[in-house]
Structures are given as C-alpha cells and as structure tokens.
Amino acid sequence: xxxxxxxxxxxxxxxxxxxxxxGKKTMSSILQPGKxxxxxxxxxxTGGSVxxxxxxxxxxxxxxxxxxxxxxxxxxxxxHNILKEYKAEKGMLVMEGESTSYSVILAVPGxxxxxxxxxxxxxxxxxxxxxxxxxxxxxxxxxxxxxxRQQLRLIKPGEILYMFPSExxxxxxxxxxxQKGDSSQ
Numbered sequence: 001x002x003x004x005x006x007x008x009x010x011x012x013x014x015x016x017x018x019x020x021x022x023g024k025k026t027m028s029s030i031l032q033p034g035k036x037x038x039x040x041x042x043x044x045x046t047g048g049s050v051x052x053x054x055x056x057x058x059x060x061x062x063x064x065x066x067x068x069x070x071x072x073x074x075x076x077x078x079x080h081n082i083l084k085e086y087k088a089e090k091g092m093l094v095m096e097g098e099s100t101s102y103s104v105i106l107a108v109p110g111x112x113x114x115x116x117x118x119x120x121x122x123x124x125x126x127x128x129x130x131x132x133x134x135x136x137x138x139x140x141x142x143x144x145x146x147x148x149r150q151q152l153r154l155i156k157p158g159e160i161l162y163m164f165p166s167e168x169x170x171x172x173x174x175x176x177x178x179q180k181g182d183s184s185q
Contacts, residue, residue: 004063006138007054008130010122011068011092012101013075014047021109030108046082047103048122058086067091067130069121075100076121093129095121 018040019030030037046055054066066088070076076094083089101120107113 004065004137005054005057006065006067006091006130006134007050007057008067008091009050009125010048010101010119011046011050011066011070011079012048012103012117012120012122013079014043014045014103014105016043016105016107018042019106019108025108025110027108027111027114031106044078046079048101051079051083055083055086055088058088064088065091065134067093067134069093069095069098069125069129071098071100071121072096073100075102091134093121093125095124098124 020038020040046052048068050066050068054064058064058066066083068091070079070092072094079100080089080092080094083092098121099118101122102118104116105113106116
C-alpha cells in the first residue's frame with residue numbers, strides 16, 4: 001500500500017446566512033438590537049484546515065486521511081455526513097460531551113466578514129489523537145509537495161474541478177433569467 005497524507009487538526013461547520021444584495025448599507029444599519037432581518041437562505045459546509053485542505057487534496061486525487069474531533073451532536077452529524085460523501089469520515093473522533101466547532105460567518109455584501117466562532121472539540125485535539133500507525137503510513141512533506149505539483153500540472157486553465165451544489169443552482173438560475181425554477185414566483 002502506498003504512503004498517504006494526513007490532514008489533522010481544526011475542523012468545523014461553517015454557517016453563512018445569505019444577505020440580500022439590495023443597496024449599500026453599513027453594518028450598524030443592518031445589525032440593530034430587536035431588528036428582524038429577512039435572509040435569502042444559508043450556506044452550510046465544512047471549514048477549518050482539515051476540511052479545506054484535506055478535502056481539496058482528496059478531490060484532486062491524493063490519498064488523504066482527515067483527522068479531527070467533533071462532538072456527538074447535530075453539527076457533528078452534519079460534518080460526518082459531508083465527509084462521508086467523499087469517503088473521508090473515518091478519521092474523525094466523535095466525542096461524547098464535547099460540542100462540535102462551528103463558525104457563523106456574517107458576510108454582508110460590501111462589508112468585510114464577521115466571524116462568530118466556537119472552537120468546540122478542537123480545543124482538546126492533540127498530537128496523541130493521531131494513531132502512530134497512521135503516522136507510519138504518511139508521506140514526507142517533500143513527497144507531498146512533489147505530488148501536489150504533479151496534480152496541478154494536470155489541471156487545464158479555466159477548468160472547473162468541483163462545484164458546490166449552491167453554485168450549480170446559481171448557474172442554473174442565470175440560464176432561466178434569474179428565476180429559481182419555482183413557477184409560483
């Protein structure tokens with residue numbers, strides 16, 4: 001069996017409410033105590049270095065094991081299910097009594113993002129959580145870099161490697177004149 005890459009450390013669930021793009025506003029005019037803000041939807045996906053780097057490498061064809069800690073809770077289940085889509089969930093430690101890390105990203109159009117973050121189970125993840133057996137099967141940093149460079153040579157300029165489901169929907173909308181496929185609008 002060949003050597004593999006380990007992406008270990010911080011993993012979280014990123015929750016990004018989608019603000020409407022109507023007009024230029026200031027954060028203080030939008031976020032006011034007691035004000036109800038109608039949102040357009042929400043983007044929910046994995047975040048943190050484990051998911052961001054590990055899943056990207058896996059999509060590009062690397063043999064990657066993702067390792068981190070999640071809580072035995074709803075957010076942990078969501079992360080587990082997302083990773084399972086890529087066959088990348090096996091290295092996650094599911095911790096009873098610990099919360100899963102999450103970030104709420106406030107990304108108001110025209111204003112720099114604000115992150116509300118709970119580190120959760122990441123705060124207790126440590127080197128001892130990575131089994132020695134996994135480390136023995138891991139590549140050296142030099143070989144990982146060489147493999148990454150080789151994979152990047154296979155990508156053609158402008159080639160789309162992966163699209164999140166929300167991006168596919170957005171592309172479909174542009175071809176229908178901006179309607180979301182709901183004929184009741």
